[in-house]
Amino acid sequence: MADLHKFANPNRFVRIARAVLPWSNIVTALLLISGLYLALFNSPADYQHGQSVRIMYVHVPSAWMSMSIYSFLFVASLVALIWRHPLAHLAARAAAPIGAGFTLVTLVTGSLWGKPGWGTWWVWDARLTSVLVLFFLYLGHIALTHAHDNPERGAKAAAILAIVGFVNVPIIKYSVDWWNTLHQGASVIRADGPSIDGSMLTPLLLMSLAFTTYFVSVLLIRIQSEINARKIQALQLSQAAG
Amino acid sequence: MEALITYLEMDGYAVYIWPSYGIVALVLIGLAVWSVAGLRATKRQLDLLQPAVEARRRARHAASTGDGEKIAEESSQ
Amino acid sequence: MKPKRKRLYLALFGLSALAAAAFLVVTALDESLLYFYTPTQLAERGVATGVNFRLGGIVEEESVAQDGATTQFVITDRQATITVSFDGMLPDLFREGQGVIAEGTLNAQGVFAAHEVLAKHDETYMPKEVADALKEQGVWQEAAPVTQP
Numbered sequence: 321m322a323d324l325h326k327f328a329n330p331n332r333f334v335r336i337a338r339a340v341l342p343w344s345n346i347v348t349a350l351l352l353i354s355g356l357y358l359a360l361f362n363s364p365a366d367y368q369h370g371q372s373v374r375i376m377y378v379h380v381p382s383a384w385m386s387m388s389i390y391s392f393l394f395v396a397s398l399v400a401l402i403w404r405h406p407l408a409h410l411a412a413r414a415a416a417p418i419g420a421g422f423t424l425v426t427l428v429t430g431s432l433w434g435k436p437g438w439g440t441w442w443v444w445d446a447r448l449t450s451v452l453v454l455f456f457l458y459l460g461h462i463a464l465t466h467a468h469d470n471p472e473r474g475a476k477a478a479a480i481l482a483i484v485g486f487v488n489v490p491i492i493k494y495s496v497d498w499w500n501t502l503h504q505g506a507s508v509i510r511a512d513g514p515s516i517d518g519s520m521l522t523p524l525l526l527m528s529l530a531f532t533t534y535f536v537s538v539l540l541i542r543i544q545s546e547i548n549a550r551k552i553q554a555l556q557l558s559q560a561a562g
Numbered sequence: 563m564e565a566l567i568t569y570l571e572m573d574g575y576a577v578y579i580w581p582s583y584g585i586v587a588l589v590l591i592g593l594a595v596w597s598v599a600g601l602r603a604t605k606r607q608l609d610l611l612q613p614a615v616e617a618r619r620r621a622r623h624a625a626s627t628g629d630g631e632k633i634a635e636e637s638s639q
Numbered sequence: 640m641k642p643k644r645k646r647l648y649l650a651l652f653g654l655s656a657l658a659a660a661a662f663l664v665v666t667a668l669d670e671s672l673l674y675f676y677t678p679t680q681l682a683e684r685g686v687a688t689g690v691n692f693r694l695g696g697i698v699e700e701e702s703v704a705q706d707g708a709t710t711q712f713v714i715t716d717r718q719a720t721i722t723v724s725f726d727g728m729l730p731d732l733f734r735e736g737q738g739v740i741a742e743g744t745l746n747a748q749g750v751f752a753a754h755e756v757l758a759k760h761d762e763t764y765m766p767k768e769v770a771d772a773l774k775e776q777g778v779w780q781e782a783a784p785v786t787q788p
Contacts, residue, residue, distance in 0.1 A: 360583075364766030368732060371572040373764060375582045382586070402646045421589045429582040436578050438757045439730025445674035483654070487661040498665075499672045500695055502740055507762040517765035534590060541597045548604030555611045559618070 330547045333407060337540040344540065348533040355526035363523050372436050373520065379429040380508075381528040382422045385535060386454060387489055389419035393461065394486040397479035407543070409475040410550070412482060413465045414542035418535055420458035426451060438502055446495035447503035450488055457485040471553075675740045678719035688745045694721060695740040695759060703735055714739060714751070725753040732758035 359377035366373035393412050400408035430448070431441045442448065461478045468474030496505045508514045514521055572579050665672075675695035676684070686692060694714055702713035709726040712735075723741050733739060738759030743752045765773075 364768070365573070366764050367767040367770035368734075368737070368760055369764070370575065372575040372578055374572070374575075374579050376764070378582055378586045398650060402650050403643060418593060421593050425586055425589050428585045432578045432582045436575060437730070437732050437760060439728075439733075440755075440757055443674065443757070446672045483650075484657060487657060491661070491665065500675050500677070502674055502757060502759055504760055504762040507764060510762075515761075515763045517769055519766060520764050534594075538594055538597050541594075541601050545597065545601040545604050548601070548608050552604060552607050552611060555608075555615050559611070559615055 330407065330550075334544055334547060337544055341537060341540050344533050344537040348530055348537055351526055351530035351533060355523055355530050358523035359527060364517075364519055366520070369437060372433060375429055375433040376520075377523050377527050379426060379433055380524060381531045382425040382429065383451070384528055385531045386419060386423040386426050386451070387492060388532075389415055389422060389535065390454060390457070390482075390486065390489055393419060393482045394489075397482040400475070400479050401483070407547075409479065410543055410546040411539070412461075412479065413475065414539055414546050415535075416458055416461045416465070416478075418538055418542070420455065420462065422531070423451065423455040423458055427455060440502075443502050445501040445503060446499045447492065447501045450492045450495050453488055454485075454492060457481065457488060460485075677716040678714060678721045679716050681721065682719045686745060688747055691742070691744055693740055693742045694723070694751055694753075695738070696721075698733070698735050698737055698739050700735045712739075714741065721751050722749075723751045723753050723756075725756050727754070727756065729756055730758040732760050734758075737761075 355377070359374055363374075363377075365371050369376075392415055396408045396412040396415065399405045400412065430451075434443075435441050461481055464478035464481055465471075465474050468477065495501060496503055507516045508521070508524070516524070570576060570580075675693035676686075677696055678694070681694065696714040696716045699713040699715045699720060702711075704711045709724055710729065711722065711724045713720050713722050723743075725741065725743075733756065738761060740757045740759050741751060741753035742755040742757075746752050
């Protein structure tokens with residue numbers, strides 16, 4: 321953990337964040353432009369879905385983000401509870417709203433894709449239900465970090481929720497294999513290679529990378545705000561004491 | 563113009579495709595704007611609070627040591 | 640024991656207890672988490688007539704027949720088949736050789752009377768030209784059999 325503690329100093333973290341931020345912003349913009357160009361203008365219609373396959377280029381990356389951000393939340397919460405790393409709680413608190421946003425996008429775009437494809441906006445199959453549970457886990461986490469008068473205890477309760485709720489992530493991933501669902505199986509991460517044509521895989525991966533660097537940018541901004549908020553709190557306390 | 567309309571219609575899937583990209587734009591831009599605004603707000607508040615607290619600390623220090631020596635200040639943002 | 644170490648062991652213990660609990664819950668719920676039954680599962684279990692449930696499988700090739708507003712087709716999982724009748728709007732992706740989920744009841748004649756039909760597509764995405772080329776070369780794989788739990 322020695323390496324992690326190098327970033328324990330908030331001032332050092334802020335210096336690093338400020339150096340990284342312009343680059344992650346530029347990379348996000350470039351990836352988004354090229355990804356959207358391919359997704360909307362320069363990729364073929366699907367042999368089954370027709371043009372509606374274009375929804376996949378935002379739906380699937382959002383779904384991946386919703387799960388990877390939850391995994392980030394899980395790791396940050398473990399680090400916070402076990403090693404008491406000073407930035408871990410702040411990182412978790414900063415990440416949760418971004419994860420909730422991507423989960424909302426996943427649910428709405430999935431519904432908009434389900435109607436023309438399956439013939440229904442929503443069904444209570446194992447995949448759709450477990451993603452809805454993920455959304456509520458994010459909302460619960462956000463509520464807990466804000467509910468307590470004592471921010472330390474709120475952060476602790478939220479960390480425990482994040483760790484307990486992590487069981488849902490493998491359930492989401494494998495729900496389509498374990499149970500009969502309306503939702504189809506995995507297309508990209510599968511043992512026999514992607515079952516998706518290269519002309520469609522490229523925009524899908526570009527959009528995923530764009531969402532990932534977007535997450536890095538917004539996370540860095542939000543962690544800085546959290547650090548500032550802690551400093552304000554400390555200053556107000558010392559002002560009240562002095 | 564004709565071609566643009568044909569493109570926007572997306573073979574009849576327009577009502578599903580454009581709202582999908584719309585919600586993505588709404589959520590991603592909304593989160594980014596909200597986060598940047600939050601950072602600016604905390605910075606402003608910090609800039610207001612810090613000089614006040616520093617001044618008080620300096621005054622207290624000067625009173626206790628009897629001279630106005632400067633205190634090494636931690637860089638703070 | 641250092642407190643840090645103690646917290647680590649506590650967390651590991653908690654996580655394994657949690658994983659065990661989740662495993663038990665998921666196993667217990669297994670049946671009810673099935674969104675649909677395949678014709679084979681149905682044949683094994685047997686369902687009384689008049690009970691509402693969902694049936695999933697592939698629409699058998701050349702089995703779709705239109706009679707006025709009523710559509711008749713056969714759902715297969717390549718092992719067992721069931722005839723379905725439905726009088727409503729079919730989804731865009733309803734096609735022979737493609738996945739489908741029908742909700743309804745078995746009638747006395749052993750026909751599944753559906754009141755809702757949903758298309759279950761597979762996870763293959765490709766442009767039409769590629770699909771046509773694959774079919775031409777004879778390397779086309781028909782819709783994968785519906786996954787067995």
